[in-house]
Every structure is written in structure tokens, then in C-alpha cells.
Amino acid sequence: MTTALDSLAALLLLRGRRAGVDLMCAITATDLAANWYAAYGIQHIGVSAQPGLLRLAAFTLLVLVTGPFVRARLAPAPG
Numbered sequence: 001m002t003t004a005l006d007s008l009a010a011l012l013l014l015r016g017r018r019a020g021v022d023l024m025c026a027i028t029a030t031d032l033a034a035n036w037y038a039a040y041g042i043q044h045i046g047v048s049a050q051p052g053l054l055r056l057a058a059f060t061l062l063v064l065v066t067g068p069f070v071r072a073r074l075a076p077a078p079g
Helices: 002-014 016-041 049-072
Strands: none
Touching: 002 016, 002 049
16 A cells, blocks of 8 residues: 555656645655554664664655645646
């Protein structure tokens, strides 16, 4: 399912739609939440054992901070 949503977000972004940015932000935020829960809630491991989680958190922050600026420059949904 994630691959389908990622592909849909990419298609919407390529078409210059704001919904692509919205979907991208939602996908990235939920991906971080799921990975964070898996690392700390299930496996009970620290950040040093999961350096990829820090990179994902930084990427999510980048996406969420730049998303509104990109969204403002894209076309609204037709109709």
C-alpha cells in the first residue's frame, strides 16, 4: 500500500498538484511515527542503535518545513 501511495504522491507532484505535497507530508510523517514506534515501543532500543531513524527524522523535518512553501507555488485542484 505504501508503494502505491508513494507513486500517487510522485504522480501528483509531477503534475504540479498541491495534493501531492499534502500526501507526501502525510506519508513521511506516518513513516517516521511507525519507525519510531517500532524502535522505541516494540524493540526498546536507543537512537545509537538506529542511526537511520535520525536521518528519517531529519528528512521528515525538511519535508514538513519546506512543504508549505512548495505547496503555495503549485496549482490548486481543478474544478
